[in-house]
Amino acid sequence: MSTSSPDVTSSVSGSLPRQRRTYSIGELARMFEVTPRTIRFYEQEGLLAPERRGQTRVYHEKDRVRLKLTLRGKRLGFSLAEIREVIEMYDAMPDGNARQLKRLLEILGEKRANMERQLEDIRLMQRELDDVESRAREVLDRLARQGA
Template sequence: MSDAPQPATLERSTSSRRSYTIGELAKVFEVTPRTIRFYEQEGLLTPERRGRNRVYHEKDRVRLKLTLRGKRLGFSLAEIREVIQLYDRAPDGDERQLQRLLDILAEKRLAMQQQLEDIRVLQQELDDVETRCRESLQVLKAARGKR
């Protein structure tokens, strides 16, 4: 048997030390470097500094991925930060993070249900106005035809 690392082990140890430039992360996630710098200013990413260069590690890549996913789901930056910080701080971070995430998801679901209801009401109002406009238009055309 050889003492050489197996491919999966080698890949895991390499990926944990992998670093990224801001340009590489921007390209991978299809965002601008400005977006990444903004998330850094907001405390969601914490790249290492080497002179004037930012060096992002796997932790930053994962945080960026979670941040972008959270934004797509309608999470505020404060909510995203809270979930990430829960995970970073607590020894039971996974459990607390998941529970908070479930709470936020429930809040989002309720808000979306309210928005759906508001949209249904608005659609009905639009339908009613459209119907009245069409009826009024027919009356005007009929009156014009009698002249």
Template sequence: MMIPSPDAHASVNGSLPRQRRTYSIGELARMFEVTPRTIRFYEQEGLLAPERRGQTRIYHEKDRVRLKLTLRGKRLGFSLAEIREVIEMYDAMPDGNARQLKRLLEILADKRANMERQLEDIRLMQRELDDVESRAREVLDRLARQDA
């Protein structure tokens, strides 16, 4: 029998359990509850660019953060293409020309507007849920009293 150990391919720095620097694809997949396939797909789509040690991919903090942001973006309904656009512009920022930067600001304003609408949608949806729930509880109460 074996003590459940980290992946064979994971960085092995047993003396420094905090401050881990690298991750295997499987580790990352479990951390974010996605499949390795998904992570490779994101790379193929230009959202990640992990280091390579031979054949295998090595993910650093930067990659982990990117994946986190990507998944957050997805939960908010952004397409991978949109997310990539922002990432690319962000990376190109230091030496970006004015036109590129202004375009980036435009995109950001757009996303921001999207966020605002989503906030409103959520508020409205929460009211709907409240409403439906209270009605459901009413009916349940009636049923309970009928039984009694």
């Protein structure tokens, strides 16, 4: 459904002549260093919807990009449910009503805020690490001088 959506990947890949490359579940798994189980689980959770050729799943560029975005979201601490929410709204966008779109903007705002806080957290954490590291080096130095 809604496969009429222009192209989820275009924001990243630009407008190269469509690559008709496809992937097996194993290939994707190796590419992103996850297990096939994980990929099937993501599908079950509504994050992926690969084509079926007979029994087996066939993944296109669109699916690969989705997986990439999903994993990136995960590294940033988003739950699969949150990620799915955004993906679903993105898919429904072209024929979405105003209320849905505003809700989407709302969600995006939350994500943004979240990331701003993460940036601040990282800044602070890096300072702490600097501090701990310099202390550790001091102690090491002292040990070296004494031990020698």
